[in-house]
Amino acid sequence: MQLNDRLHKLNTAQIITFGFAGVIILGGLLLWLPFCAAPGNHTSFSDAMFTATTCVCVTGLVTVVTASHWSMAGRVIILLLIQIGGVGLISLGSIIFISLRKKISLRNRRIIQESYNLDRMSGMVVVVKRVLLCVLGAEGIGTVCYAFRFVPQFGVVRGVGQSVFTAVSAFCNAGIDLLGEESLAPYVSDPVVNFTTMGLIIMSGLGFVVWWDLWDKIKKVFRRKLSVGRIYRSLRLHSKIVVTMTAILVIGGTVLIFLFDFHNPDSMGGYSTGTKLMASMFQAVTTRTAGFFTISQERFSNATYLLCLLLMIIGGSPMGTAGGIKTTTIAVLAMSLLANLRGKNDVEAHNRRIRESYLRSAIVVAGMGLFTVFVMSILLCAAMPEAPVADVIYEIISAAATVGLSRGLTPQLSTAGKWIVIITMYLGRIGPLTLGTAVTVRAQKRSPNAHLAEEDIMIG
Template sequence: MNKKMQLYNRLHKLNTAQIITLGFAGVIILGGLLLWLPFCTAPGYHTSFTDAMFTATTSICVTGLVTVVTATHWTLAGKIIILVLIQIGGVGLISLGSIIFISLRKKISLRNRRVIQESYNMDRMGGMVRLVKKVLICVFGAEGIGAVCYAVRFIPQFGLAKGLGYSVFTAVSAFCNAGIDLLGEDSLAQYVADPIVNFTSVGLIIMSGLGFVVWWDIWDKIKRVIRGKLPVGRIFKNLRLHSKIVLMMTLILVVGGTVLIFLFDHGNPESIGTYSPGTKWMASLFQSVTTRTAGFFTVSQERFSNATYMLCLVLMLIGGSPMGTAGGIKTTTVAVLLLSLKSNLQGKRDVEVHHRRIRDSYIRSAIVVTGMVLTVLILMSMLLCAAMPEAPIEDVVYEITSAVATVGLSRGLTPCLNTAGKWIVILTMYLGRIGPLTLGTAVTVRVQKMPADSHLAEEDIMIG
C-alpha cells in the first residue's frame, strides 16, 4: 500500500512538461501495441513491432511519414485507430483529458486547471474550461466543413460510403497537419489540377496553422464591427500583437514561398514545368503551404529543383504558429529572432514592433527553442547517416527536418529505412512534437538557484 501511495505522490508532483512528455509516450506505446495486433493488418501483409510503433508515433505526433502504405496495409480497424491517434495528437492530450472530465460532469481541480493554463501558454487561469470547449468546437467545426468540401469530389469518385470515409479521414488529417491519407502512395498527386481538393487542403492547413488564439481575436473584432463598435478598416490595428505577428508572418511565408517555388520550378519538366500556368501556380501554393507541417503533396518532393529543396527546408523548420496543430519552431519564434537581429543592428536596446516592446524572456525562449531544434536536427541527421551510409545526404537532411518539424514530407527515403533508421526517425518525431523546450523542462534536474540579486563578475570575450 505504501508503494502505491508513493507512486501516486510522485505522479501527483509531475509538472506540466512532464505530464505532456509522459502522456505522449504512453499514448504512442498504447497505439503501437494496438496496431501490432493481427486484426489491424490487412490479409497478405505483416506488421513488425517497429512499423507499428512508427505508425503510432507519426499519427500521434501528426507528422505523416509512413513506412507502409496506409491505404492498403491496414484494415478498417487499423485505419480507425490511426484516425483516433491523429485526432488526439491534433486536439492535444490536455484538451482531450479535460473534455472527458467535462463530459462526465467531473470537477476539474485547481492543479489540472493550472496544467491547462501552462500547456496553452495562457497568462491567466480564468475560463480554462470554456477555453477547452472553444478549442474542440473550432477543431470539429473546421474538420466538418473540410469533410463536406472533400465529399464533393470524393463521393462521386469512390461512392457514398468510401467517399465519405475518405473525406472525413482527409479532413481530420489535413486540419491536424498529419498528412496521412487513404489514397495510396502518391498522396494527392492525382488532384494536382483539382481546385476543390487543393483549396480545401490549403484552407484547412492554413487555418489550423494560425492557432486558435488568432481565430478568437479575429472573431472578436468581427463581432465588434457587426455591432458598429469598430470600423472595418481598423480591424487589423486593433488585433493583439500576437495576432498581428502571426498573420503577417503567415502572409509573407505563404505568398513568398509560392512565388519563389513558381520561379524556381516553372520551367522544370520533372516537377511543375509541364502543367498549365494556373496549375503551376496552384501546385506552387500547395507546396508552399504543405511544407509548413502538413505532409500532403501534389508533386513528389524529389522532383523539385535544388533551390526549391533549400526553400522547403526553411519552410519546414519555421512551421506554423503557437496554439495550433502545426509543428516547427513557429512563426512567432522566427519573428522575434528577426526583430531582435534588426534591433541589435540598429543599436536599439529594446526589441520593438507595432509600437510595442517584446519582453526579454520571449527573446530568450525563442533562442532556446531554435537552438534545441537545430541541435536535434544536426544530431539526428548524423545518426541517420551512420545508420544508413548509402542514403544520399540531401534525402537524410530532408527526412530529419521533416520529422523534427512534424511535417511528413519525404524524398522517398522513409519506406527504405532500416530498423535503426526507423527508430531514429521515431525519436526525432517524438522530440519534434513535444517540443525541445518542453522536453528540456521535463528532464532538467533541479539545481540550487542563486539569489535574484546576486550576479557573477563580468569578463569580456570576443564575438565574431
C-alpha cells in the same frame, strides 16, 4: 499511494513528455496486433511504433502504405491517434473531465495554462471547450468540402470515409491519407481538393488564439463598433505577428517556388500556368507541417528544395496543430537581430516591447531544434550510409518539424533508421511544447534582482 504522489509532483513539461510517450506506446501495441493489418499483411513492431508515432506526433511519414496495409480497425485506430495528437493530450483530458461533469482542479488549470502558454488562469474550461468546438467545426466543414469530390468518385460510404479521414488529417497537420502512395498528386489541378486542404492547413497553423482574436474583431465589425480597415491594427500583438508571418511565408513561398520550377519538366513544367500557381501555393503551405503533396518532393529543383527546408523548419504557429519551431519564434529572433543591429536595448514590435523571457524561449527552442536536426542527421547517415545526404537531411527536418514530406527515403529506412526517425518525430513534437513551457515558467520564478558578476569575452 507512493505512485500517486510521484504523479502529482510532475510538472507540465513532464506530463506532456510522458503522456505522448504513453499514447504512442499504447497505439503502437494496438497496431501491432494481427487484426489491425489487412488480410495477407504483417506489421513488424518497428512499423507499428513508427505509424503510432507519426500519428500522435501528427507528422505523416509512413513506412507502409496506409490505404492498403491496414484493416478497417487499423485505420480507425490511426484516425483516433491523429485526432489525439492534433487536439493535444491536455485538451483531451480536460474534455473528458468536462464531459463527466468533473471539476477541474487548480493544479490541472495551471497545467492547461502552462501548456497553452496563456497569461491568466481564469476561463480554462471555456478555452478547452472553444478548442474542441473549433476543431470539430473546421473538420466538419472540411469533410463537407471534400465530399463534393470524393463521394462522386468513390461512392457514398467510401467517399464520406475518405472525406472524414482527409479532413481530420489535414486539420491536424498529419498528412496521412487513404488515397495510396501518390497522396494528392492525382488532384494537382483540382481546386476543390487543393484549396480545401490548404484552407485547413493554414487555419490550423494560425493557432486557436488567433482565431478567437480575429472572430472577436469580425463581430465588432458586424456590430459597427469597428471598421474593416482597423481589424489588423486592433489585433493583439501575438495575432499581428502570426498573421504577418503566415502571409509572408505563404505568399513568398508561392512566388519563389513558382519562379524556381516554372520551366522544370520534372515537377510542374508541363502544367498550365494556373495549375503551376496552385501547385506552388500548395507546396508552400504543405511544407509548413502538413505532409500532403501534389508533386513528389524529389522532382523539385535544388532551389525549391532549400526553400522547403526553411519552410519546414519554421512550421506553423503556437496553440495550433502545426509543428516546427513556430512563426513567432522566428519573428522574435529576427526582431531581436534588428534591434541589436540598430543598437536598441529592447526588442520592439508594433509599438510594444517583447518580454525577455519570450526571447529566451525563442533562443532555446530554435537552438535545440537545430541541434536535434544536426545530431539526428548524423545518426541517420551513419545508420544508412548508402542514402543520399540531401534525402537524409530532408527526412530528418521533416520528422523534427512534424511535416511528413519525404524524398522517397521513408519506405527504404532500415530498422535502425526507423527508430532514429521515431525519436526525431517524438522530440520534434514535444520539444517546442516542453522547452517553451519550462523556460517561460522558470523565468517567471527567477528573482529579477539575482545577477552574477560580469566578465568580458570576445565575440566574432
